[in-house]
Amino acid sequence: MSKISKKKRAVGLVIDASIARSAGDAAATHPRASACRDALLAVRANAIDVVLSEAVFLEWRKHQSRFARKWLVDMHARRRVVRVVTVEELQLRKETSKLDSPKARAAVEKDWHLIETALLSDKRIISGDDAMLEYLSHLCPVVVALNDIHWVNPTSELCLAWIVGGLPTTPAFTLSAQAL
Incomplete structure (x- = not known):
C-alpha cells in the first residue's frame, strides 16, 4: 500500500517594491543593496x-532593478509566485483618516495594497520603508487587522535568520509590537 503525502504549502511573503528597487547584483557593495539582494536570495x-x-506586481515592474527582474523570472520558473486578487478593504482604508499627518495618510493610502495583499496570504511583508512601518504601527490600536502582520526590513540583522527559519510567527516583528 502506497502512502499519499500532501505537499506542505510554502509560507507566502509580500515583498515591497522598495526591495526590488534596491536589490543589487553580486558586485553591489552598498549595505542596502546587498541586504535586499541577500533577502531575495534567501527567499528563493x-x-x-x-x-x-496586481498592484504589487505593477509597482515591482515600475521600480525593479535588473537583479530583481531576473530573480522574479526565476521565481516564476520555480513556480514560487502566488498571484492573489485583492479587493479594496474600504473600511480599513477609511481608518487612515485617523493618522494626524497628511503626509502619513498619503503614504499609507499609496501603499495600502501591501496590507491588502498580506491579509490574503500569511501576513508577512518585507519592506525597506521604515516610515510606512511607523505610520501603520500607529494605526494598530484602531485597526485590529494590522496587529498580526509581520513587517521586517531586510537591513535588520534578524531578517535573514527569519527568512531562513521559514518566516515563523515572531511577535517582535508584528506591527502591533513595533508600535510600542
Missing part, C-alpha cells in the same frame, strides 16, 4: 513563495 533558497497582487 528556502522555498518561500512570493505573493503578488
Whole structure:
C-alpha cells in the first residue's frame, strides 16, 4: 500500500517594491543593496513563495532593478509566485483618516495594497520603508487587522535568520509590537 503525502504549502511573503528597487547584483557593495539582494536570495533558497497582487506586481515592474527582474523570472520558473486578487478593504482604508499627518495618510493610502495583499496570504511583508512601518504601527490600536502582520526590513540583522527559519510567527516583528 502506497502512502499519499500532501505537499506542505510554502509560507507566502509580500515583498515591497522598495526591495526590488534596491536589490543589487553580486558586485553591489552598498549595505542596502546587498541586504535586499541577500533577502531575495534567501527567499528563493528556502522555498518561500512570493505573493503578488496586481498592484504589487505593477509597482515591482515600475521600480525593479535588473537583479530583481531576473530573480522574479526565476521565481516564476520555480513556480514560487502566488498571484492573489485583492479587493479594496474600504473600511480599513477609511481608518487612515485617523493618522494626524497628511503626509502619513498619503503614504499609507499609496501603499495600502501591501496590507491588502498580506491579509490574503500569511501576513508577512518585507519592506525597506521604515516610515510606512511607523505610520501603520500607529494605526494598530484602531485597526485590529494590522496587529498580526509581520513587517521586517531586510537591513535588520534578524531578517535573514527569519527568512531562513521559514518566516515563523515572531511577535517582535508584528506591527502591533513595533508600535510600542
